[in-house]
Amino acid sequence: MNLFEKEALIAQAAEEFENKTPEELVKWAVDTFPNITLACSFGAEDVVLVDMLQKVSPKTDIFYLDTDLHFKETYETRDKLASHYGLQFVRAGTELTLEAQAAQYGEELWKSNPNECCNLRKVEPLTAILGKYEAWITGIRRDQAPTRANAKKVEYDVKFGLVKFNPLADWTSDDVWNYIRANDVIYNPLHDMHYPSIGCEKCTRQVLPGEDPRAGRWAGHEKTECGLHK
Template identity: 80%
Template sequence: MNLLEKEALISDAAETFETASPEDLIQWAVAKFPNITFACSFGAEDVVLVDILQKISPSTDIFYLDTDLHFKETYETRDRMEAHYGMKFVRVSPKLTLEEQATQHGDELWKSEPTACCNIRKVEPLTAILGQYEAWITGIRRDQAPTRANSKKVEYDVKFGLVKFNPIADWTSEQVWDYIREHNLIYNPLHDQYYPSIGCEKCTRQVLPGEDPRAGRWSGFEKTECGLHK
């Protein structure tokens, strides 16, 4: 399939699946692009998609970016999900250990240059792993942030050069939690402690009443994304 054919396919699919269920879109995605993967952060949206993907295509790779800085609750959620589904998440690590990063870029880089830290511990590893696939699935939703408001359910990811599927782009937070409760899913207990968006422990705080759900990420910096999504 050449680029023009792929662009036409993506455009048609984005229109066709705009009102479709996540299950229908994922079913089509894994059939059309067998070499596909899902990026899991173990947040509420992603545990929903893990559940759907395990029911539709349990052999599809699901990876996570291990920054070595996640909350212990995040790692525990990973372990509980692996035991429940009888599967293993693919662990993707940065090239630099935290010690090597401190030696090369200074101690606690996340405090002085969080974007540089994200590039080392998230963006570069993501770029490497996505280079092995032709399509990927994410759990982003349009109402999470202004930077995600125009996300399509099917789009071409220019940054990483592959097809991107956002099956629950049109879902609200309430829909996510309705699914979690209905299916009794395992989820990160930090969500019950005022952490609606969970990233690395060093750069995530509790969200106060009335704050934006992503206000707890990189608090004090003009930064709302780690660089994984355009």
């Protein structure tokens, strides 16, 4: 399939699946692009997609970006999901240790230059692993942030050069939690402690009542995204 044919397929699929269920899109995605992967951060949206994917294509790769700075609850959620579904998550991370990063860029880079920290520990490893695939599935939703408001359910990811599926793009937070409860899906317990959006431990705080759900990410910095989603 050349690029022109792929772009036509993407445009048609985006329109066709806009009003279909996430499960239908996940099934079509793995059937159409066998060399596909799911990105999992172990947040609420992603554990929903893990559950959906396991029901239709349990052998499809699921990877996570290991910054070496996640909450212990996030790693525990990873292990519980792996045990429950009998799967092995693919770890994607940088070879740059935290000690080497401190020596090269200064202590606590996440405070002095969070964009550079995200680039080193997230964007570069993501670029490397996505280079192995033809398509990827993400858990982004349009109502999460203004930067995601125009996300299509099927689109071409210009930044990383592959097809991108966002099956939950039109879901609300209530839709996500209704699925989790209805299907008894394992989820990160930090969600019950006022962490609606969970990133690295160093850059994530609890969200106060009335605050934007992503207000706990990179608090104190003019930053709302880690650079994974254009």
